[in-house]
Amino acid sequence: MPRRERRSVAGVEAVGAYTLLRLDRGGLDPGVPGQFFMLEAPGRLLPRALSLCLAPAGELAFLLEAVGPGTEALCALQPGERIHVFGPLGNGFRLDVERPLLVGGGIGMAPLSYLAGRIGRPPVVLGFRSDRHAEAAALLPEAEVVVDPVLVTELIEPDFDVLACGPEPMLRAVAERCPGAQLAWEAAMACGYGACYGCAFEIDGELKRLCVEGPVLAAA
Amino acid sequence: MRLLNASGCLDALTAPEVARQLDGFVTKTITPLPREGNAPPRIAETAHGMLNAIGLANPGRERFLAETLPRLHELKLPLWISVGGFCAADYAETCAALAGVEAIELNLSCPNVDEAADSAAEIVAACRRATTLPLYAKLSAAHPDLGEVARAVAAAGADGLSLINTLRGMALHPRTLEPVLARGQGGLSGPSLKPVALAAVHTCYAATKLPVVGMGGVVTGQDVVELVACGARDVALGTVLFSDPDAPSRVRAEIASVDLDEVFGTAHEASEVLA
Ligand SMILES: Cc1cc2nc3c(=O)[nH]c(=O)nc-3n(C[C@H](O)[C@H](O)[C@H](O)COP(=O)(O)OP(=O)(O)OC[C@H]3O[C@@H](n4cnc5c(N)ncnc54)[C@H](O)[C@@H]3O)c2cc1C
Ligand SMILES: Cc1cc2nc3c(=O)[nH]c(=O)nc-3n(C[C@H](O)[C@H](O)[C@H](O)COP(=O)(O)O)c2cc1C
Numbered sequence: 001m002p003r004r005e006r007r008s009v010a011g012v013e014a015v016g017a018y019t020l021l022r023l024d025r026g027g028l029d030p031g032v033p034g035q036f037f038m039l040e041a042p043g044r045l046l047p048r049a050l051s052l053c054l055a056p057a058g059e060l061a062f063l064l065e066a067v068g069p070g071t072e073a074l075c076a077l078q079p080g081e082r083i084h085v086f087g088p089l090g091n092g093f094r095l096d097v098e099r100p101l102l103v104g105g106g107i108g109m110a111p112l113s114y115l116a117g118r119i120g121r122p123p124v125v126l127g128f129r130s131d132r133h134a135e136a137a138a139l140l141p142e143a144e145v146v147v148d149p150v151l152v153t154e155l156i157e158p159d160f161d162v163l164a165c166g167p168e169p170m171l172r173a174v175a176e177r178c179p180g181a182q183l184a185w186e187a188a189m190a191c192g193y194g195a196c197y198g199c200a201f202e203i204d205g206e207l208k209r210l211c212v213e214g215p216v217l218a219a220a
Numbered sequence: 221m222r223l224l225n226a227s228g229c230l231d232a233l234t235a236p237e238v239a240r241q242l243d244g245f246v247t248k249t250i251t252p253l254p255r256e257g258n259a260p261p262r263i264a265e266t267a268h269g270m271l272n273a274i275g276l277a278n279p280g281r282e283r284f285l286a287e288t289l290p291r292l293h294e295l296k297l298p299l300w301i302s303v304g305g306f307c308a309a310d311y312a313e314t315c316a317a318l319a320g321v322e323a324i325e326l327n328l329s330c331p332n333v334d335e336a337a338d339s340a341a342e343i344v345a346a347c348r349r350a351t352t353l354p355l356y357a358k359l360s361a362a363h364p365d366l367g368e369v370a371r372a373v374a375a376a377g378a379d380g381l382s383l384i385n386t387l388r389g390m391a392l393h394p395r396t397l398e399p400v401l402a403r404g405q406g407g408l409s410g411p412s413l414k415p416v417a418l419a420a421v422h423t424c425y426a427a428t429k430l431p432v433v434g435m436g437g438v439v440t441g442q443d444v445v446e447l448v449a450c451g452a453r454d455v456a457l458g459t460v461l462f463s464d465p466d467a468p469s470r471v472r473a474e475i476a477s478v479d480l481d482e483v484f485g486t487a488h489e490a491s492e493v494l495a
């Protein structure tokens with residue numbers, strides 16, 4: 001069972017249209033890239049699922065897009081405030097690939113920074129919906145970046161082992177082009193550890209718990 | 221007082237460390253046939269609560285008995301089996317197939333599937349004929365005369381009551397005004413349920429004096445003390461487990477720090493339940 005600790009906020013910084021939330025790491029294990037943590041969102045009943053974006057010494061950093069009350073509350077945290085953090089959870093990316101290519105769409109770039117660091121500067125392609133969102137690519141300086149209406153899937157060359165995270169239509173397009181790609185999916189989650197059955201996701205034709213089986217799954 | 225999980229709010233096989241903090245593990249409701257559950261999204265957060273429309277996802281009676289139950293026994297925890305169905309015979313057949321467990325909880329109140337055709341009392345009576353195991357009837361607080369339902373299931377042979385299940389609710393996307401849940405409506409749980417739970421436990425205990433497993437919005441030790449003050453003998457944790465997997469240990473420590481003699485007066489029945 002992963003640990004759950006109350007950790008304090010080390011920093012909150014804007015990165016383009018997103019927010020980087022840095023927490024002091026305490027006794028938490030950063031886990032494998034693609035794994036996620038459940039973060040207490042102040043004032044909300046349920047914690048929110050976030051993939052680890054960076055693991056600087058002594059810290060855990062998350063890249064957030066404020067899309068609703070929970071992510072807004074997390075982006076509004078101030079240094080020194082403390083929140084409960086539970087993880088790492090789920091199954092991350094397999095790192096033993098021969099020709100990695102990282103593919104990210106929007107906030108889906110979050111786990112790719114940590115992933116790139118762990119597999120030694122692989123090629124990265126990122127797609128964003130605006131120039132302001134694309135500023136977040138600064139976290140992955142080696143990445144090739146496109147902005148709407150160009151689609152990131154157009155940059156995928158054949159014969160790579162694709163590791164991808166992004167919006168569902170992007171992941172479906174990647175799955176179609178790259179059988180065997182490793183894809184990090186999302187589902188609405190209440191618990192993150194298999195307790196609620198809320199995160200139902202179709203896997204091999206059956207609804208299964210994404211937090212237990214995923215969030216990273218091999219494209220069928 | 222035994223501290224349990226609420227049915228459907230913990231999987232002891234994926235999180236045994238959480239289950240081991242409890243005095244017993246209650247399974248998710250088992251139906252005769254396997255159920256995949258409802259389409260996602262199945263959960264939505266609300267003000268002070270959440271909605272779920274899981275739809276009784278479960279492996280079905282046969283696979284539960286053959287695969288899940290033996291693995292649950294390995295945890296060496298008292299097991300409560302939550303049983304569901306669509307007519308009295310469904311429930312009774314599952315009850316008849318169970319042995320060597322602490323108790324059976326009859327889920328007579330899931331808001332996420334179509335309601336059983338038979339009345340709560342008919343279902344309890346059929347199960348009473350099928351098993352000698354302790355039978356707890358889990359009721360919905362939505363009934364206009366809950367005390368009457370409690371008396372009817374007591375007369376039909378229930379050994380205890382589990383109170384309460386979720387209440388039907390709905391949440392809309394603020395901008396599109398479309399339902400958040402794919403099924404449209406779901407069951408409300410969490411802190412917003414607590415006053416309803418206290419009233420239901422109070423009413424049903426007064427009506428029957430049966431042992432009650434109280435649940436609904438418990439977050440703290442104080443919530444447990446209040447349910448016991450209303451007549452609960454045991455208490456179950458549900459939604460709180462989603463945000464705090466350490467809730468059972470925390471809640472126990474919080475109860476220990478309450479001065480029971482001060483809140484209940486000396487030698488009060490409730491103090492003995494909590495001691
Ligand atoms: C494994 C995983 C990793 C994630 N990593 C990141 C990340 O690194 N950065 C980031 O910004 N976002 C990430 N998300 C998405 C993030 O969890 C949601 O955007 C967030 O929960 C929305 O909450 P909200 O209150 O702001 O918005 P609302 O949409 O109002 O959410 C309300 C409720 O729905 C649930 N919910 C709704 N949409 C999602 C969703 N797509 N995923 C999970 N829960 C949802 C929330 O948990 C909450 O209970 C990740 C999701 C998952 C499942
Ligand atoms: C996600 C979820 C799934 C549930 N599944 C079941 C179930 O299968 N059977 C059942 O009797 N109750 C089920 N319940 C209801 C709980 O057991 C409990 O009665 C209710 O949630 C109130 O307690 P709480 O406010 O502490 O969560 C479920 C509740 C939730 C939130």
Ligand code: FES
Nearest residue numbers: 192194196197211
């Ligand atoms: S999020 Fe609760 S089971 Fe997956």
